[in-house]
Amino acid sequence: MSQLSATETGRSRLQFQWTPLKVILAANVLLVLFLQFVAGQNLFDPRTLSTLTPLLGIMVIIGLAQAFVIGTGGIDLSVPHVVTLMGIIMLKESGGLDAQLPWALLVAAIVCIIIGLVNGILIEVLGFNPLVTTLATGQVIMGATIIYRGASLNTTRVPEALYGWVRGGAFSVSIILITAVVLVVLTVLFVRRVVLGRRLVLASASARASELVGVSHRSYRVSAWVIAALIGGVGGVLMAGQIASPDMSSGGPYLLSSIVVVVLGGAVLTGGRVSPMGTLLGATFIILLDHGLAVMGYSTGARLLVQGVVLALGLAGVGLLMRPRAAKTSRVKPDEEQPTTDASVLQTT
Amino acid sequence: MLSSESKWRKAATVLAAGSALALILTGCSSGGNTGGEEAPATEIDTSFEYDEAVVQEIVNTAFGVDFPISDLPEETLEGFARASVELTPEQVETALGCWKKPQCTIGDGDLHVGTFNAVDNLWQTAAAMNVMLQAMTYPEVGTITYAFVNDLPSAQSAVRSMVADGVNAIVSYNPFGSAMAPVFQEAQAAGTVITTYVGETPDVGGDVINNQVYAEACDAGTAMGGVLKDDLGLTESDEIAFFFGTPGNPQDTLVQSCLEEELADGGPSIGFNQDTDWSRPGVAAATSALISSGVPVKAILNTYSDPMPQVVDAYDQAGESVPAILTWTEMNEFFGIWESRLGTDQEFDLFYTNALINQSRLALTNAMTILAGGDVPERTPLQLPVIKAEKGVYQADLPGDFPGWSALIPEDVIIGMTQ
Numbered sequence: 001m002s003q004l005s006a007t008e009t010g011r012s013r014l015q016f017q018w019t020p021l022k023v024i025l026a027a028n029v030l031l032v033l034f035l036q037f038v039a040g041q042n043l044f045d046p047r048t049l050s051t052l053t054p055l056l057g058i059m060v061i062i063g064l065a066q067a068f069v070i071g072t073g074g075i076d077l078s079v080p081h082v083v084t085l086m087g088i089i090m091l092k093e094s095g096g097l098d099a100q101l102p103w104a105l106l107v108a109a110i111v112c113i114i115i116g117l118v119n120g121i122l123i124e125v126l127g128f129n130p131l132v133t134t135l136a137t138g139q140v141i142m143g144a145t146i147i148y149r150g151a152s153l154n155t156t157r158v159p160e161a162l163y164g165w166v167r168g169g170a171f172s173v174s175i176i177l178i179t180a181v182v183l184v185v186l187t188v189l190f191v192r193r194v195v196l197g198r199r200l201v202l203a204s205a206s207a208r209a210s211e212l213v214g215v216s217h218r219s220y221r222v223s224a225w226v227i228a229a230l231i232g233g234v235g236g237v238l239m240a241g242q243i244a245s246p247d248m249s250s251g252g253p254y255l256l257s258s259i260v261v262v263v264l265g266g267a268v269l270t271g272g273r274v275s276p277m278g279t280l281l282g283a284t285f286i287i288l289l290d291h292g293l294a295v296m297g298y299s300t301g302a303r304l305l306v307q308g309v310v311l312a313l314g315l316a317g318v319g320l321l322m323r324p325r326a327a328k329t330s331r332v333k334p335d336e337e338q339p340t341t342d343a344s345v346l347q348t349t
Numbered sequence: 350m351l352s353s354e355s356k357w358r359k360a361a362t363v364l365a366a367g368s369a370l371a372l373i374l375t376g377c378s379s380g381g382n383t384g385g386e387e388a389p390a391t392e393i394d395t396s397f398e399y400d401e402a403v404v405q406e407i408v409n410t411a412f413g414v415d416f417p418i419s420d421l422p423e424e425t426l427e428g429f430a431r432a433s434v435e436l437t438p439e440q441v442e443t444a445l446g447c448w449k450k451p452q453c454t455i456g457d458g459d460l461h462v463g464t465f466n467a468v469d470n471l472w473q474t475a476a477a478m479n480v481m482l483q484a485m486t487y488p489e490v491g492t493i494t495y496a497f498v499n500d501l502p503s504a505q506s507a508v509r510s511m512v513a514d515g516v517n518a519i520v521s522y523n524p525f526g527s528a529m530a531p532v533f534q535e536a537q538a539a540g541t542v543i544t545t546y547v548g549e550t551p552d553v554g555g556d557v558i559n560n561q562v563y564a565e566a567c568d569a570g571t572a573m574g575g576v577l578k579d580d581l582g583l584t585e586s587d588e589i590a591f592f593f594g595t596p597g598n599p600q601d602t603l604v605q606s607c608l609e610e611e612l613a614d615g616g617p618s619i620g621f622n623q624d625t626d627w628s629r630p631g632v633a634a635a636t637s638a639l640i641s642s643g644v645p646v647k648a649i650l651n652t653y654s655d656p657m658p659q660v661v662d663a664y665d666q667a668g669e670s671v672p673a674i675l676t677w678t679e680m681n682e683f684f685g686i687w688e689s690r691l692g693t694d695q696e697f698d699l700f701y702t703n704a705l706i707n708q709s710r711l712a713l714t715n716a717m718t719i720l721a722g723g724d725v726p727e728r729t730p731l732q733l734p735v736i737k738a739e740k741g742v743y744q745a746d747l748p749g750d751f752p753g754w755s756a757l758i759p760e761d762v763i764i765g766m767t768q
Contacts, residue, residue, distance in 0.1 A: 156749030
């Protein structure tokens with residue numbers, strides 16, 4: 001078996017490779033530098049941090065929920081309706097009372113698990129199309145929310161405990177963003193260091209591969225949907241606390257943007273490994289971009305246009321970055337003996 | 350020679366085509382009136398005796414300020430007068446039982462009124478309740494149909510269903526603008542009267558909407574400009590922010606253009622402008638951008654008070670004083686926030702308008718007058734006085750989204766609605 005020379009091995013280790021994570025990190029750095037020094041916006045001003053970081057935190061959490069689903073090759077269009085429903089649950093089940101908050105949170109969690117199970121079973125077990133299925137379940141959730149909410153609500157404000165908690169933070173950074181970062185870190189640890197998490201990633205990324213190694217892909221893939229719904233529920237609860245009086249419009253902004261942030265983080269919509277850190281950076285980029293454009297006075301139309309262009313570039317960029325890596329794994333040098341086992345095929349990305 | 354299978358297939362095709370043709374012909378002739386013919390006047394007793402003093406009191410409540418009835422369009426007087434009718438306990442029970450039901454019997458009359466709603470909040474559903482309460486003052490009205498619609502296609506479908514069901518009048522808030530024109534015209538061709546309230550549908554005439562009751566947006570913009578200059582004392586060296594609702598909506602466009610015209614003469618300039626979709630997340634994001642921009646606005650203007658608590662929240666989080674707020678409609682939770690800050694260093698000036706919901710009563714009465722063969726103009730514009738908030742505006746025993754007494758909903762009904 002021939003081997004790469006020591007020089008070539010060393011050279012390949014030193015060679016810088018652009019990965020989606022590095023690209024989105026660089027994009028964030030460039031955007032911050034642009035907004036800070038060219039557009040003249042002080043992003044680190046306590047006033048900006050205190051109002052922007054809650055919005056960013058919620059976007060990260062909802063993006064993380066979407067990431068679990070996109071990793072399976074699906075898309076969850078019911079996310080905004082889950083967010084809205086969480087807000088109404090916080091109002092109705094708590095009655096605005098701190099003592100009832102634990103009950104409201106329990107109800108919210110159970111509802112999220114049910115939604116996740118329904119989505120997961122319909123898609124992973126019965127094989128329905130994720131786009132159409134979650135569109136349908138989203139409508140069901142919206143209708144159920146309207147009926148559940150009733151004609152009017154006697155309570156229109158979440159419990160003070162929740163309201164007060166989400167207003168906490170450190171150095172003007174909202175506790176919502178801190179919570180989001182903690183969730184991202186826990187997710188990274190879960191998918192990399194915990195056996196269950198690694199199996200979840202394997203089953204999500206490739207049902208076939210997990211079958212071959214004896215991992216039951218269906219139960220793990222359904223779990224991905226349940227986890228996604230639970231994380232989305234966390235985002236909805238925090239959003240309810242942030243808004244204080246959630247209404248039927250709470251979840252509206254998160255349909256397209258939750259997909260955008262995951263794609264910007266390097267995910268492929270056909271499924272595969274998804275980077276939680278990439279999702280966090282994707283959320284940061286999109287929120288900073290939208291905020292920066294709003295501060296500069298650009299209209300909603302202009303900002304949506306930019307968001308669409310960014311999504312298209314992100315998709316194209318991820319596609320381009322993935323292609324050379326796939327080509328490299330099959331390249332064979334003509335003047336060398338054909339190895340029995342090509343080391344590059346076993347290279348994991 | 351055709352095989353038996355082919356014969357059956359051919360026969361089935363002919364049968365299906367014939368059935369479809371029959372259905373189309375039936376649909377074209379349904380509704381009791383042939384298209385293009387004007388429906389004969391319905392027998393409705395529109396004579397309604399009223400005491401001008403009582404009407405004046407109702408009008409003052411509706412506008413939130415003393416507003417002489419002599420300044421009102423003539424067709425609104427009966428509408429306001431009927432709002433003073435005291436309902437019997439049975440009628441209140443019926444109203445609460447029927448509220449938001451798809452269809453309900455509210456009286457013994459033959460007339461059928463329809464209404465639809467695209468936003469499921471108390472403001473909108475209270476307006477629908479007002480349609481029902483006003484209809485109860487007409488013994489000729491027997492049935493109310495209510496539809497909640499998500500979007501334009503479902504709104505169009507709801508109108509078509511109501512027309513097929515034989516409604517005599519559709520009284521509704523129209524958030525879809527002139528996109529509803531084709532279906533409204535079809536309804537009119539079938540003999541149904543169409544009236545709308547709150548928000549003008551521009552560029553359409555009486556052939557689309559028989560009568561529109563709306564707040565005169567330009568006057569309102571001018572009035573807001575007057576408040577900025579005269580009440581707040583803002584000058585050319587000051588700046589304000591204007592929060593739009595949905596991007597490009599014609600109402601806010603008109604408000605802003607008349608506002609700018611008024612401010613051009615020694616008033617502040619609009620230093621920040623942002624869309625909010627009239628939603629809480631939208632207002633939160635817009636306020637965050639406003640604060641980050643560093644533009645030292647002395648006032649924030651918008652045309653819907655429901656999401657405005659987010660402005661106060663954002664300024665509190667940023668550790669800054671809340672500027673003056675000028676908004677349309679009433680929102681009890683917001684009043685509570687404002688009142689709790691009175692006498693503290695966190696207090697801010699607040700100006701608002703009446704809830705606008707009372708216009709649904711006027712639209713119903715105008716529809717009935719048209720059905721009775723009476724003359725009602727295509728448009729009924731109303732002024733929108735701006736009111737300075739004073740202590741007592743907050744109703745502590747009512748929910749946060751209580752739309753205000755200017756809605757003209759009786760107390761026992763509003764309590765029943767919010768329980």
